[in-house]
Amino acid sequence: MTSLVTEPDVRQAIKNHIYHSVSDTMMLRGEGVYLYDADGRSYIDCAAATFNLSLGYGHPAVIKAIKDQAERLIHITSSFQSEPINELVAKLVELSPKNLTKVHLKVSGGSEANEGAIKMAQVATGKRDVITMFRSHLGQSMMMASLSGNAFRKEPFPLIYPGGVHVPDPYCHRCFYKQQRDTCGLLCVERIEDFVEYASSGQVAAVVVEPISGNGGNIVPPDGYFQALRQFCDDHDIVLIFDEIQTGIGRTGRLFAAEHFGVEPDAITVAKGLGGAGAQVAGILTNDRLAGLAGHHHSFTYGSNLLAAAAANATLDIVSRPEFLANVRATGDHILARLRDLRRRFPQIGDIRGVGLMIGFELETADGEPDVALTNHLAKAAMKHGLIMRTSRYGFGNVLKIRPALTLTMAEADLICDRLEETFQEELA
Structure with missing residues (x-):
């Protein structure tokens, strides 16, 4: 897959995204890495709101x-x-x-x-x-x-x-x-x-x-x-x-x-x-x-x-607890390893980079160029699989970002990767 829409359509879609960026989804409550909407659906928030909920939603x-x-x-x-x-x-x-x-x-x-x-x-x-x-x-x-x-x-x-x-x-x-x-x-x-x-x-x-x-x-x-x-x-x-x-x-x-x-x-x-x-x-x-x-x-x-x-x-x-920071490093390394495994099966994934739980990966065309349209499409599609994801450069970039709350467990890290894989299989296969 190289591009889902034509270049002029990409530019217009990006502008629509920028100027009309409030979703129709009504969120009601959150707990830890999870956010719940008015219809009872749950999502793992891979953006930790605006990358600011280091301890997640509602930390006691x-x-x-x-x-x-x-x-x-x-x-x-x-x-x-x-x-x-x-x-x-x-x-x-x-x-x-x-x-x-x-x-x-x-x-x-x-x-x-x-x-x-x-x-x-x-x-x-x-x-x-x-x-x-x-x-x-x-x-x-x-x-x-x-x-x-x-x-x-x-x-x-x-x-x-x-x-x-x-x-x-x-x-x-x-x-x-x-x-x-x-x-x-x-x-x-x-x-x-x-x-x-x-x-x-x-x-x-x-x-x-x-x-x-x-x-x-x-x-x-x-x-x-x-x-x-x-x-x-x-x-x-x-x-x-x-x-x-x-x-x-x-x-x-x-x-x-x-x-x-x-x-x-x-x-x-x-x-x-x-x-x-x-x-x-x-x-x-x-x-x-x-x-x-x-x-x-x-x-x-x-x-x-x-x-x-x-x-x-x-x-x-x-x-500041050493064991807390060690978990951030461990869960981050685990996600990076699973993303590298996904890249072997999905060539649209380009460079993967990150430290701790500040992770991003590029989506690219067959000739290695940034695929902005695909990046925005996948971010939207991920919601259907229970993931909230952000893209780079306000929708002008080709990087999907994974930056959940730092309280992330190894099981939740795997769940993020499982849902991401499901998204890729449905959208890219």
Whole structure:
């Protein structure tokens, strides 16, 4: 199978998907990795809502923490200290890379966290430009949409935030430079020098990078990439910011993907999974150099919310357990192994990549080109088999993603793969 519809139809279908993206399905309740609709059907949510339910639906420890806190105090201005916020700061400093000693919690979501980290870098360095990846997704605010990759994200807007410099992703399967990893010399880092010299203002404050791309297609950088990028930033006095809004809080089988890749960034942004079962919480973890941005430059009314902090504390207590993280790695490895077995029987499956429970795989035509139409078709068809799946690049990409709650059991991992195989057999045979 190569394509299900013609190219113009693909473009129109994608636009319909983007602008009319609310399903007719009414969901009523959830438990663990399962979501239940109004007709009584159950689904395994392979997207953990919006990749944010690290502990799944309705986790009792998170619910109890929120209820207990609600009986004492729901919200105060962040100008005052509070027990849940102080506890969360202490836990994040303890669990993060050793060079990160400060935490800014006066943000409510990932977009605000990324924007705040960039502001900190600009103030600390006295420079302005921001380097990001072609396929990056840093958030939905105007600054973050502007600095993210993908032209379609910016297309409707007459004015975008200036100073963004976009460079190729470390995407070995479809290398921008047409190289092979064993001989490339990591051109994806080396050639950033040219972008700085010819495409920037000459005043680059920060590189913002997702350790594994979220919306961009689950791209896992090759060994040595982040060490080379760290050295590049050090050589040019550029702040290295890890957007760990999707990769952080256990998603890769480590508390932070920085630990998996063996590098210390200057800042890490967190959100999504920090809330455990849906609490809205975010933060910016920084080294000493970036600390000290005045509150009037970046603070939000519902940042440092006490209910959210209580949920985050309960989440970190669970996710930080060695046995919990070991299970994330084991179930992720099991899913990857089963996907590789499926690829032997279904040639439409292309590159398979992932770390822990951040997994993606490409759908390709017979000549190896991205098959966007098939990817969107399979994501829709999977619902009939009890799977909720997301695609890459808001429907413009050819990657199906598997990122369930981190509480996933081995039996549930097998059930995901069984249902995926059933989908393939029905749609691709």
